[in-house]
Amino acid sequence: MTTLVIAEHSNLTLRASTLNTIAAALQLGEPVSVLVAGYGAGTAAQEASQVVGVHQVLHADAPHYAEQLAEEMAVLIQKLATDFTTLIAPATVFGRNLLPRVAALLDIAPITDILAIESNDTFVRPIYAGNALAKVQTLETKKVLSVRPTSFEATAAQGGNASVVKIEACAAVRLSQFKSRDLASSDRPELAGARVVISGGRGLQSGENFQMLEALADKLGAAIGASRAAVDAGYVPNDYQVGQTGKIVAPELYIAVGISGAVQHLAGMKDSKVIVAINKDPDAPIFQVADYGLVADLFQAIPELTAAL
Amino acid sequence: MKVVVALKRVIDYNVKIRVKSDGTGVETANVKMSMNPFDEIALEEAVRLKEAGIVSEVIAVTLGTQACQDVLRTALAVGADRVVLIETDVELQPLAVATCLKAFVQKEQPRLVLLGKQAIDDDANQTGQMLAALLGWAQATNAFKLEIAGDHATVTREIDGGLETLEASLPVIVTADLRLNTPRYATLPNIMKAKKKTIESLSPADLGVDPSPRLKTLLVSDPPVRKPGIVVNSVTELVEKLRNEARVI
């Protein structure tokens, strides 16, 4: 009865999601092994061995694992699966791409995007874009799972001392080839689809002061928006506007800076998952919809917040 | 070459869903149903490949009850050449769907299968990858751009923080992400013409598949209600809350 965590890594280092996944795996109460399959991934494997709670690290190294393509990885994991009752990966693009392929090869129905572990065979996952939660029980002999990293607090990266076992790579299947990767440069995400949105209002007092928000946005990978008042005052162009007559956004995190919260603005952002309001006026209506309100002078709070991240 | 597009009928994305009071699922009676939006994008891509002369026939397939015929009619009106309903009353889970589709693909022998990256009801994001595994084909999920030249597909994928480009020999499975294209609207003349076309019908048994569910949904519930907001006293406290309580940074 053992669990295999499929590590997401860059060959040089583990991705943060791997630590959350290990944490979820530990909740199942069985010894946790971690698979680091890559090319020149010795440092990542070493790193995995240091993670608290890891029992052993399986390290497969071959050129065809360099990009961790699903077709190559799935065959390797299928072979390893005989030794494990649970396979678990992060529900990131990497895990989402790979895990169902593994499951189908094993003829196991997987459970993906788990938010909470109820018991050894029962898990909670979101459906309908999180507008409902399903408690799902698996009837399978093996469990193939992916977990949402943000739902499991990362386990400590240092303090463990697992053995690293080199394992043999499978023959390359070469169904697809990696060509290139183009990670977003400093380009901001689009307002409508961004995971984090930071909006500024009249409180910023000038267009130049929006640069303060940009520094914060860079840290958070956020898009920048504005209230109608800020647009009307000419601080930023029209297409920044969030609200009734502007864009409607529903990011995971919405930070309203120096925005009083006119109804028309609220109409554009009230469906955001978490709303933060920073305003020096404690009576500003924006505080009525905010999950976290900070009554403060934004010219102090924003640089402080940027520095703290 | 042929392309198969798999479609799912889901609750329309504009509908605010309601969880049933007995916790067995969400209310689907008297609710507007539509084609899964990601599947619309997959279908649009197939039709564009046909218009570009790369594909000769677009076959749309769905699984479910008779009621699913409406998405197939829509598919015809958008440009599918043939439509097939794999009819069953069984609650379908992704692995069963992938197994049925595998048998269907083996029967039709397309060189490309397009699907949406996920359905907006169960949000499973599994079927395309599982179908690729069962067929032993290459897979390119979350497609942002698809180019087919000769016997090769070049697919740019949406990944965390950017884009990644893969190349694969056909046959290949591609799942569509939001930015792959903007689906067209069905045209009225095509709706009228689609009315006259037949919907082919198969059953999982015809394909030699047992579609029984392998996962059991014990309870469907509303997500926790939003807690009333709190006032934090410092930036430090704010960062701590966002990290550890809201877990959004």
Place this chain on the structure above:
Amino acid sequence: MSAYRAPLKEMRFLVHELVGLKRLAELPQWAEITPDLLDQILDEAARFAEGVLSPLNAIGDRIGSIRSDDGSVTTPPGFKEAYQQFVEAGWNSIATPQEFDGQGLPRAMGTPVSEMWHGSNVAFTLCPLLTQGAIEAIHIAGSEALKQQYLPRMVSGEWAGTMNLTEPQAGSDLAALRTKAIPNGDHYLLHGQKIYITYGEQDFTSNIIHLVLARTPDAPAGIKGISLFLVPKFLVNEDGSLGARNDVHCVSLENKLGIHASPTCVMAYGDQGGAMGYLVGEENRGLEYMFIMMNAARFSVGMEGVGLAEAAYQHALKYARERVQGTPMGTDSHQRSSILGHPDVRRMLLTMRAHVEAGRAMAYQGSLYLDLAAHHPDASVRADYQTRVDVFIPVIKAWNTEMAVNMASLGIQVHGGMGYIEETGAAQFLRDARITSIYEGTTGIQCNDLIGRKVMRDQGRAMFALLAELEQELSAHLSAAHAFEVSQIEASLKACDASSLKFFSDLKVILNAAMVAVHTLKRATEWVVATSVDRSRHPEIFAGAWPYLKLTGNVLGGVMMAKAAQHSAQHLSAKEGDIDFFEAKIRTAHFFALHVLSENEGLLATLTQGGQSIIDFPPNAF
């Protein structure tokens, strides 16, 4: 941003069940029309209205169409592309003749679709609507050559059409028209100025086909001397290619209260020697052709009212759900609630909802009559339905458009101060709706038409026949409801189901109120007919034309609401279908009976006793 959602459930209930398109499928040309086909068309139209037209509604209002010095007109951003999508999707040809590649679908099917266009973006919709009118005119009266040359590309939407009637001195009174058409070989040369020309110039299409009313040199004076001409913006060569620019130009745009995206043009004909025009039909019969199309045009404007009122209702409801203000009256709770908790806000929203449902149901019923009157194979059946159409049209037009203005105004009221702020979006519905009770015959014209032409002229025969039919239907429903109630009481008592019992007692209230309403209109009509014997009292009758029309609308709407409630009760007792929907139907009909039908006695009194007070106030006493 107003996010319009097509009220598909309501539309389906009406077309499938209450109005019943089954009767159209009996006609050979529409034998293929099945409920699922209609559903699919409605679904796709809803997608288009919600996805393409609705997002442009506010921007169209804000930016509007703009004329440049060279006479060209630029429509608001996104409109040109939306028009392209609209015609590519084939919506332009929904009701156009099949012989020119149109779909030729019945009006009763096109009506919910057009309601979606009006509800999501009325200013956009006017372009295809006017083209539709121009196509009909050419189809009715044009020569084969004109049809072949112009219709295919108008049906496809490649070219648009306009209607040019009004001149500065000739508004409601077309007899005063002065635009000249001088014969010149195989065509005419037109000179004159036309105003209020909707989409007279635009950037959607490569050519614009203007239909123009004008007088030939030897035409008799008055309305019997008006002819109809086709004047293309660009002349069309033999091979179909576009030739020279014709001498017709947009010389200015009106600055209007609403429908800003729709360019309302002043058109100058013949400033540079004469605009080439082609006679449509025969000389001096222009107005006659216009009259053939008039019912359809007025019907369409009535649907603009329904669409706009629905959109205003949706907007107000959404706001009321979200706006938290105060604690509800009469409760001990100190919990602040959304304004939906306040009874007066609910009154306003129910007023909107009930009027929209009644107006829509009456209009959809009228659309079926229009189809049967035009296409039933039996001439005597066609004639019967025509008399029904003649009564319905002025009511559908005037009642629905006056209703839309009032409901859009209530919609603002629901928003409170926010409603008065343009950005909120509620005000646009009022400004857009305001024209609907003016163009295509003002409310005053419709009222005179109903009470004069449709009632006095035949001594109320058509109206009495209609009322007799409604009375018969209602009494059948009443006795059914009675029998029903007995069985339901027993069932409900057994099941301890007090709420369903309430629906059946409400149903009886609704049906009785509708019956009383029918009798009130009968008394009103008897008064009109009896009084009209004395010609000297005609001014007094016409002074009551509005209360008479309003009463008629209340009754036609009220009967439809009652029938809807009856159908809903049947579904509820069988426990089938969408229970929430059917319960809401009964509740809304109950509200309509108690809040709207209750006006009827007052309207009757105003009609029978109030006219004299107007006549007694002579013009020089103002």
